Amino acid sequence: MRLNPALPILAVCLLALAPALAFAQEAIVEEQLVMAEEPIAEPAPDRTPNLTKPDVEAWMDGFLPAALGAGDIVGAVVVVVKDGQVLLQKGYGDADLGKRTPVDPETTLFRPGSISKLFTWTAVMQQVEAGRIDLDADVNQYLDFTIPARDGKPLTMRQIMTHTGGFEDTMRGLIFSDPDALATLGDSLKQWVPSRIHTPGTTPAYSNYATALAGYIVERVSEESFDEYVERRLFVPLGMTHSSFRQPLPDALAGFMSQGYASLADGQPKPYELINFTAAGSLATSGADIARFMLAHLNHGEYQGVRILSEATTQTMQRTAQPSVGPLNRMMLGFYETSLNGHFSIAHAGDTRWFHSDLRLFPDDGVGYFISMNSAGGGGATGRIRQQLATGFAQRYLPGEFPQGSGIDAEAARAQAAKVAGFYENSRRAQTSVMGALRLLGQVEVTAKPDGGLRVAYSNAASGAPRQWNPIGPWLWQDPGNGERLAVETKDGEVIRFGMESSAPIMVFERLPDWRANVPLLARTSLTVVLLTVLAWPISAMVRRHYRVRYPLTGTDAKAHRTGRWSSLLTGLGACGGIALVTWLADSTEPLTGMDGFIVLARLGIGLALIAGTVLALRSLWQTLHSRKRHLLAKFWSLALTLACLILLWIGFAYRFIGISAGF
Numbered sequence: 153m154r155l156n157p158a159l160p161i162l163a164v165c166l167l168a169l170a171p172a173l174a175f176a177q178e179a180i181v182e183e184q185l186v187m188a189e190e191p192i193a194e195p196a197p198d199r200t201p202n203l204t205k206p207d208v209e210a211w212m213d214g215f216l217p218a219a220l221g222a223g224d225i226v227g228a229v230v231v232v233v234k235d236g237q238v239l240l241q242k243g244y245g246d247a248d249l250g251k252r253t254p255v256d257p258e259t260t261l262f263r264p265g266s267i268s269k270l271f272t273w274t275a276v277m278q279q280v281e282a283g284r285i286d287l288d289a290d291v292n293q294y295l296d297f298t299i300p301a302r303d304g305k306p307l308t309m310r311q312i313m314t315h316t317g318g319f320e321d322t323m324r325g326l327i328f329s330d331p332d333a334l335a336t337l338g339d340s341l342k343q344w345v346p347s348r349i350h351t352p353g354t355t356p357a358y359s360n361y362a363t364a365l366a367g368y369i370v371e372r373v374s375e376e377s378f379d380e381y382v383e384r385r386l387f388v389p390l391g392m393t394h395s396s397f398r399q400p401l402p403d404a405l406a407g408f409m410s411q412g413y414a415s416l417a418d419g420q421p422k423p424y425e426l427i428n429f430t431a432a433g434s435l436a437t438s439g440a441d442i443a444r445f446m447l448a449h450l451n452h453g454e455y456q457g458v459r460i461l462s463e464a465t466t467q468t469m470q471r472t473a474q475p476s477v478g479p480l481n482r483m484m485l486g487f488y489e490t491s492l493n494g495h496f497s498i499a500h501a502g503d504t505r506w507f508h509s510d511l512r513l514f515p516d517d518g519v520g521y522f523i524s525m526n527s528a529g530g531g532g533a534t535g536r537i538r539q540q541l542a543t544g545f546a547q548r549y550l551p552g553e554f555p556q557g558s559g560i561d562a563e564a565a566r567a568q569a570a571k572v573a574g575f576y577e578n579s580r581r582a583q584t585s586v587m588g589a590l591r592l593l594g595q596v597e598v599t600a601k602p603d604g605g606l607r608v609a610y611s612n613a614a615s616g617a618p619r620q621w622n623p624i625g626p627w628l629w630q631d632p633g634n635g636e637r638l639a640v641e642t643k644d645g646e647v648i649r650f651g652m653e654s655s656a657p658i659m660v661f662e663r664l665p666d667w668r669a670n671v672p673l674l675a676r677t678s679l680t681v682v683l684l685t686v687l688a689w690p691i692s693a694m695v696r697r698h699y700r701v702r703y704p705l706t707g708t709d710a711k712a713h714r715t716g717r718w719s720s721l722l723t724g725l726g727a728c729g730g731i732a733l734v735t736w737l738a739d740s741t742e743p744l745t746g747m748d749g750f751i752v753l754a755r756l757g758i759g760l761a762l763i764a765g766t767v768l769a770l771r772s773l774w775q776t777l778h779s780r781k782r783h784l785l786a787k788f789w790s791l792a793l794t795l796a797c798l799i800l801l802w803i804g805f806a807y808r809f810i811g812i813s814a815g816f
Contacts, residue, residue: 203519203549205239208232211548216244219540220525223533224415227255228525229262229439233446235518241439247410247526249419255526257439259394261401261409262524263425264442264509265502268397268435269363271382271445273313273486275370277461277469278385284373285309287485294369296338302348309369311352312362314474314483315658318348319359320583324816325743326360326433327505329423331400333743337368337378340428344815347584356476356483357579358658360432367431378431389458390448392441397434399426409436412506413527425504428743433502439522442511446520450513470498470515477651477660478628478639479555487513488657492542493552493635501538505741508534512542517550539654543634554635557624565604565623572640572647573600575669576661579649585816586755588808589734592672596661598650605629606638610661611652675803678796679727685720685793709782712775715768716790723765723797730758730809737816748814759810762801769797 201207212230220228227245231238243255279285285294290306292298299307302318311317325333325340335343346361367378374381379397387395396405401424411421427434444455449470453461461469473482473489481489487498490512499512502524509524523541525534560568576596582588597609606621606629621629627640636653641660651660696703705713733754737744744751769790776782776790804810 200551201548203232203234203239208240208549209242211544212240212242215541215544216537219533219537220245221416223527223529223531223537224417225525225527225529225533225537226413226416226419227410227527228523229255229257229260231257231439231443231446231522233443233450233520236447236451238440238443238447241443243439245526248421249411249413249416250421255410259408259438259440261394261405261436261438262509262526263412263436263504263507264511264522264524265433265504265507266360266363267442267500267502267509267511267522268431268433269502270486270500270511271386271397271435272363272367272370272378272431273469274386274449274460275378275381276309276313276366277465277485279370279373280309281462281465285369287313291365291369294372295365296372297342297345299345299365300348303351305352307348307352309366310485312359312366313485315356315358315362316350316353316474316483317359317362318350318352318355319357319362320346320349320585321357321359321580321587322346322361322585322816323582323587323738325428325745327425327427328742329426330742331426333428333745334399334426335428335743337364337371337428337430341365341368344813346815349581349583350579355579355662356474356656356658356660357581359580360429363432364429367429370431386445386460387441389460390441390444390455392437392444394438395441396436397430399430399434400424401436405436408438410526412504414506415527415530417530422506425506427504433504439524442522446511446513446522450515450518450520470513474657476656477641477649480637480639480651480653480656483657490542490654492546493550493554495546495550495552497546503534508538510538510542514550519550521545554630555637557628557630557637558626560604560623560625562604564626566600566602567604568627568640569600569604569606569623572606572650573598574647574666575664576650577664578659579662580659582816584808585813586734586737586751586808586811587816589730590738592675592803592807595664595669595672608638608652611654671803674799678799678803679724681792681796682720682724682727682800685717685789686724689717689721705781708775709779712772712779712782712790713786716772716776716793719765719768719772719797720793721765722761722768723800726758726761726765726804726809727800729754729761730804733758734809751814751816752812755809755811755813759804762797762804762810766794766797766801769794 216228226249227247229243232240241257243257243260245255247253247255247260276285280287287310288308291309307317341364350357370381371378382397394408396402401409413421448455448460452463453459453466469485470487472485475482481491484498487500490497490499495514496516497512497514502509506528507524507526511522513520576598577591577594581591581594599607601607604623607618609618611619619631621638622632624630629638638650638652640650641648647663649660649662773790773794776787
């Protein structure tokens with residue numbers, strides 16, 4: 153088991169990266185499926201209640217106001233549809249806290265984040281119907297720039313729609329507030345093409361860039377802007393009069409837009425969020441409008457006599473599955489599977505910084521719902537509310553049995569759990585850009601329980617403790633609280649990755665070799681050695697001055713000692729500069745237009761500092777080891793410092809602190 157040393161100085165430095173990781177989780181660039189929580193505590197009814205307007209409204213009224221209040225959320229809109237009709241569309245709380253404007257489900261606009269992608273995928277399938285897009289062709293034939301092949305395989309639209317194109321994650325310029333920084337969809341995509349880090353078609357890794365690329369292809373093949381296309385082919389036919397992808401919002405709609413908030417307690421409205429990858433998340437829409445879109449998809453592509461997709465194309469879009477790990481939920485063409493209680497379900501969640509949403513359809517039951525909240529809230533409240541709504545709604549109106557395993561004996565369960573235990577990293581990650589440094593914080597630890605169960609330090613229960621996963625079959629575990637499963641994939645008898653039901657369609661966790669699992673410990677230890685050496689410089693000088701003691705070293709020994717101090721200073725500046733750069737880039741809420749040169753110079757400066765520090769450390773070590781006057785402790789510390797500098801230099805290159813690109 154890996155031990156974390158109690159190193160306060162180092163901890164402060166590494167914790168500087170925490171805001172970067174937190175922002176990546178909350179913003180659309182890190183938007184992901186809502187992780188499963190404990191279901192709503194409610195008594196089991198004697199019979200299944202009918203899904204009617206009075207019942208679902210009473211149920212929502214009993215759940216949402218209290219949940220929003222406890223979550224510090226200003227307002228929300230909820231829509232429930234069934235059998236071609238809107239059962240409920242209702243606003244809760246305020247759209248504008250200062251003006252005390254209540255949420256109007258007909259006209260108040262919310263930002264559903266990545267639910268925008270469902271409109272992009274629908275537009276793509278319209279063009280597939282028209283014969284302008286081939287799902288399995290090289291997408292470069294539709295583009296005016298090139299997406300490089302990976303492992304000799306080109307990128308296809310099917311891979312884009314199932315998030316298996318292999319792209320690393322991107323962060324730059326996805327959510328900001330300065331209208332002057334808006335760029336066209338094409339220009340945003342061409343600025344930096346992220347690397348493809350997975351073999352195409354093999355690994356789910358959610359990608360905003362890939363979705364935006366699909367929107368740009370729609371632009372290219374339809375010969376009209378994406379905004380215009382969606383308006384003409386989706387909004388107008390469906391009667392979605394309070395919806396737009398345009399940024400900033402047209403004047404006719406701006407007055408209907410809900411304010412976005414950090415929390416009810418904060419109460420200060422935030423600027424309108426702008427997104428350069430428009431097709432991936434720039435939609436603004438009302439509850440009533442999104443209901444029309446849901447009803448069209450539930451009715452095989454038709455709404456009130458208007459058809460947006462053929463029945464066959466709708467079936468293809470909703471039922472063509474890309475497997476993930478084992479029997480877990482799969483990725484469809486744009487929708488991800490979220491089946492509950494044995495009821496087939498497809499869905500998409502969406503997050504900006506301030507708005508948090510979820511859309512779920514149960515095609516076999518003719519049922520769907522949508523929720524959007526206009527505040528980040530506190531303590532992950534929006535995620536809990538969305539998942540509690542999903543599990544509570546399904547338990548009440550769509551009950552059924554949890555999926556079952558084939559069973560496994562206790563000895564075999566313990567053996568397989570022991571093989572799974574270890575460290576993993578998310579398939580959805582930055583790897584070749586400067587944000588690859590976040591991989592040092594992103595490792596996920598899996599531990600084996602004595603009974604063959606697992607603990608995963610990633611997804612927590614409502615109590616905040618790691619969830620417990622009980623073995624139910626070969627390489628299959630289940631959360632007894634809500635039925636969610638965890639599955640493991642092996643190759644040649646070795647564990648290579650695992651997935652959890654709620655997130656398996658868009659990301660999995662890949663096994664790290666032991667040496668990679670220990671890199672964070674090496675980084676912490678090395679940085680501690682360097683910083684202690686830096687601190688010893690002024691402290692020893694002050695002590696000597698206080699006690700009026702002369703500097704004891706002379707000649708070559710003095711030069712070696714001072715060289716070691718300079719090496720620690722340069723290496724410390726390089727390492728802390730890298731941490732500061734990554735934190736600044738991850739926390740930035742603007743696209744940093746015109747900052748490319750600074751970013752490149754900063755990365756080069758970090759590299760020069762680390763290289764120079766290492767060279768000086770090696771020189772100091774050589775002189776110290778060959779000195780007859782230096783104590784053994786001094787020689788040991790010089791060796792430790794040199795090793796620390798070498799490790800930090802390697803980390804600088806391997807985790808992309810050092811580089812010549814401004815992309816991230």
